Amino acid sequence: MLHAILALLADGQFHSGEKLGEQLGVSRAAIWKSLQRLEQQGFPLHRVRGKGYRIPPGAVLLDCDLVQAALPAPLQQRWQWHLYQQVDSTNAQAQRLIAESGVRPLVVIAEQQTAGRGRRGRQWSSPFGQNLYMSFVEPVSGGAQGLEGLSLVVGLTLVQTLDACGYQGCQLKWPNDILLNGAKLAGVLLEISGDLTADAVVVIGVGVNVLMEQDGTIDQGWTSLRRSGQKALLDRNQLIAAFAQRLAQALALFARDGFAAFQAQWQACDAWLGAEVQVISGANILVGSNLGVDTTGALRLLTAEGERQVSGGEVSLRLSHAS
Numbered sequence: 001m002l003h004a005i006l007a008l009l010a011d012g013q014f015h016s017g018e019k020l021g022e023q024l025g026v027s028r029a030a031i032w033k034s035l036q037r038l039e040q041q042g043f044p045l046h047r048v049r050g051k052g053y054r055i056p057p058g059a060v061l062l063d064c065d066l067v068q069a070a071l072p073a074p075l076q077q078r079w080q081w082h083l084y085q086q087v088d089s090t091n092a093q094a095q096r097l098i099a100e101s102g103v104r105p106l107v108v109i110a111e112q113q114t115a116g117r118g119r120r121g122r123q124w125s126s127p128f129g130q131n132l133y134m135s136f137v138e139p140v141s142g143g144a145q146g147l148e149g150l151s152l153v154v155g156l157t158l159v160q161t162l163d164a165c166g167y168q169g170c171q172l173k174w175p176n177d178i179l180l181n182g183a184k185l186a187g188v189l190l191e192i193s194g195d196l197t198a199d200a201v202v203v204i205g206v207g208v209n210v211l212m213e214q215d216g217t218i219d220q221g222w223t224s225l226r227r228s229g230q231k232a233l234l235d236r237n238q239l240i241a242a243f244a245q246r247l248a249q250a251l252a253l254f255a256r257d258g259f260a261a262f263q264a265q266w267q268a269c270d271a272w273l274g275a276e277v278q279v280i281s282g283a284n285i286l287v288g289s290n291l292g293v294d295t296t297g298a299l300r301l302l303t304a305e306g307e308r309q310v311s312g313g314e315v316s317l318r319l320s321h322a323s
């Protein structure tokens with residue numbers, strides 16, 4: 001029923017509970033009950049006495065059929081799609097699916113994650129119905145070494161997708177944070193398993209804050225597409241399809257030419273190019289000027305001892321003179 005209510009509200013206009021009930025053949029109280037849980041979970045439901053309910057235009061629930069219908073015909077069978085209302089982590093679920101049924105290209109999406117994984121052992125905030133939590137499974141031949149730079153390509157693909165969907169100013173922070181107005185909008189977590197020297201499998205996990213407006217649990221500056229105030233696409237099914245389409249193209253180019261094909265585009269989106277930065281790896285801190293990325297995706301840092309290359313992994317980057 002929630003799907004049907006949100007589909008009626010997707011025009012962004014106010015609808016009275018009574019009218020919604022009439023349209024769906026249920027009572028006003030049943031409409032309220034359905035929407036109450038959503039509101040309690042932080043979904044941006046706007047309720048005004050005498051007017052009814054309103055949601056941001058296009059803020060509907062996830063639907064694999066709608067995602068697939070929005071893909072061009074040749075891509076409609078490329079992945080097997082799996083949608084969950086609640087899962088611990090879409091990356092973990094993707095790994096369970098391939099362990100159970102074998103490796104094949106598939107996508108896991110979820111309305112909510114109870115143990116969303118971030119980089120460096122962090123939690124990824126994953127409230128119901130508001131953001132994108134998706135994991136793409138890709139078989140990899142030729143060993144994990146060929147995957148160097150892939151997580152940067154995924155971040156770049158997301159920035160380019162969001163740009164095409166109407167969001168201006170999305171940028172990258174090495175290795176794979178997506179920023180908007182200097183705050184974190186999205187993140188990428190790649191997990192590789194199988195035979196790392198031959199036939200491996202990569203789970204490409206992507207989280208994007210879409211409708212989220214409040215979250216007291218995140219310990220860093222964050223934003224969401226809605227919070228940015230830009231009036232662009234908020235329909236998560238359409239956003240997934242737009243990203244999947246670009247990801248398929250990017251994966252094909254990456255398999256052929258590696259990160260070198262993306263180096264210039266990546267650097268053009270680098271939020272901190274030329275800035276004084278600190279690379280933090282456990283207790284080690286390397287300070288220098290950010291010269292961009294090399295053809296493998298490693299960070300080029302000009303330190304007091306000369307140029308150093310830093311590869312991804314469990315490192316993080318900070319501005320040296322953050323205000």
Ligand code: BTN
Nearest residue numbers: 089091117118119134187205207
């Ligand atoms: C980061 O820390 O920046 C990476 C965040 C990655 C979050 C996504 S949400 C979908 C997928 N499933 C997970 O458990 N994590 C990734």
